[in-house]
Amino acid sequence: MLRQFLHLPRNDLLRDRIYRRLWTSILISSFGAQITLLALPLTAAVLLHATPSQMGILTMMETLPFVLLSLPSGVWLDRVKKLPIYIWGEVAISLAVFSVPVAWYFNMVNMPLLYVVGFVIGAVNTTAGSAAQIVLTQIVPRERLVEAHAKNALATSGAEIGGPAAAGMLVKLLSAPLALCADALLLLSSAAILRGIRVDEIRKPAQDAHFWRDLKEGVQFVFREPLLLSLAAAVGLWELCYNAALVVQILFATRVLGFSEQAVGFSYMGIGLGSIFASFVGHRVSQRIGPGPCMILGMIICGIGWSALAVAPVGPLGDFAFILMLICYSIGGVFIFINFLALRQSVTPEPMLGRMTSTMRWLIVLPAGPGALLGGWMGEHISLRSALAFAGITVLAGAFFAWRHKRIRELRKLPEIRQQHTD
Structure with missing residues (x-):
């Protein structure tokens, strides 16, 4: 049997059939997401010769739905079953990405279409993504949430190892638009696996x-909980920096370092390597130094990666710096988010999870759009390196201020649920 082959410990979460099914779905959809992560911006950068500002708009269109829809979707999610929303979200994204190869076949692919696809993906992620996070809390005990998020990150990491290389080869062999067909099929497979999950849900009575x-x-729940506000500030700053760097990194690889599409794909395997490492050690690091310090460490690692690439010369050192940046981003991102997600879920009563999740996602993604536009503007009007330097220096400064903030620095374990405030 599979679990005997993997030699899982007796109390391992993957021994639970329902969680194992969820984990498998995450692995498959993450593999597809890696294809879109490369194929969509490569379609813009290589096929449509997008400018840095256009790349910034494309990134912003994926984050704009979080700003517009997060809060109302949170109210809605607390009234409905989350698992069906999660499943249909996978299907909707599949249809959205499939529209690109269809448009390419009819010679109709253009930047406005990619903007629309990006917006649809963001809109679905706003609702279905929040639903997915809540489904996890319905399957896994709260005291094991950090472990569950680490295992989910491991599934994502596995996809990040093989996904980028496969995406690069698909883009090289078929073209970037056609490579998106693979993501569409994988998302449909993920949705089919999720249909086999059964969870008990607490919904708000209709009356x-x-x-x-x-x-x-x-x-009000979020704004009255100091820990949630502190977490939102720290991760929101990270999102601003991440999106500023994200906008220019493929342009930097293809136009400054001279990478081919396939070379970009193989380089992105660095994300998987870093994520797998962080997934294995992240839970232990969090237990040893605490969730708060572990998040700060993640910010520092990301800042080092972006800063190093900003000053790297063209040539072998630059190629190495690009891969190092991806590894640092993935390690730092895992350290940040396995703790961030567990912390915010640990202090929230179940009937409030939908609204808390959506409010927190709204707060942290709010800076993402401006970050993408700023990174695109800097890349076009100053230099691609300036956007990377801005991201690196700013997130390092954020880590410094987070360390000086006792509420995060002294957070050594998951807190208990507090009573919900009511007027």
């Missing part, structure tokens, strides 16, 4: 449902 009151309660 107690009042949209604006519920929305207000969710926002």
Whole structure:
């Protein structure tokens, strides 16, 4: 049997059939996401010769739905079953990415279409992504959430090892638009696996449902919880820096370092290597130094990667710096998010999870759009290196201030759920 082959410990989460099914779905959809992660921007950068500003707009279009839809979707999610939303979200993204190769076949692919696809992906992720995070809390005990997020990161990491290389080869052999067909098929497979999951859900009684009151309660819950606000500030700053760097990194690889599409794909395997390492050690590091310090360490690692690439020369050192940046980003990102997700879920009562999740996602993604636009503007009007330097220096400064903030620095274990505030 598979679990005997893997020699899983007796109490390993993957021994649970329901969680194992969820984990498998995450692995498959993450593999497809790696294809889109490369194929969509490569379609813009190589096929359509997009400018840095256009790349910034494309990235912003994927984050804009979080700003527009996060809060109302949180109220809605607390009233409905989350698993069906998660499943249909996979299907919707599959259809969105499939529209690109169809448009390419009819010679109709252009930047406005990619903007629309990016917006649709972001809109679905706003709702289905929040639903997916809540489904995890319905399957896994709260005291094992950090472990679960680490294992989920491991599934994502496995996809990040093989996904970019496969994506690069698909782009090289078929073209970037056609490579997106593979993601569409993988997402449909993920949705089929999720259909086999059964969870017990607590929903708000219909007679107690009042949209604006519920929305207000969710926002107030977050703003009255100092820990959630501190986490949102730290991760929001990271999102700003990440998106500023994300906008220019493929342009930097292809136009400054001279990478081919396939070379970009193989380089992105660095994300998988870093993520797998971080997934194995992240839970242990968090237990040893605490969730708060582990998040700060993640910010520092990301800052080092972006800063190093900003000053790297063209040539072998530059190629190495690009791969190092991807490894640092993945390690740092895992360290940040396995703790961030577990911390915010650990202090939130289950009936409030949908609104808390959406409010927190709204807060942290709010800076992402400006970060993408700023990175694109800097890349076009100053230099691609300037956007990377901005991301690196700013996130390192954020880590310094987070360390000086006792609420994060002294956070050594997951806190207990606090009573919900009501007026």
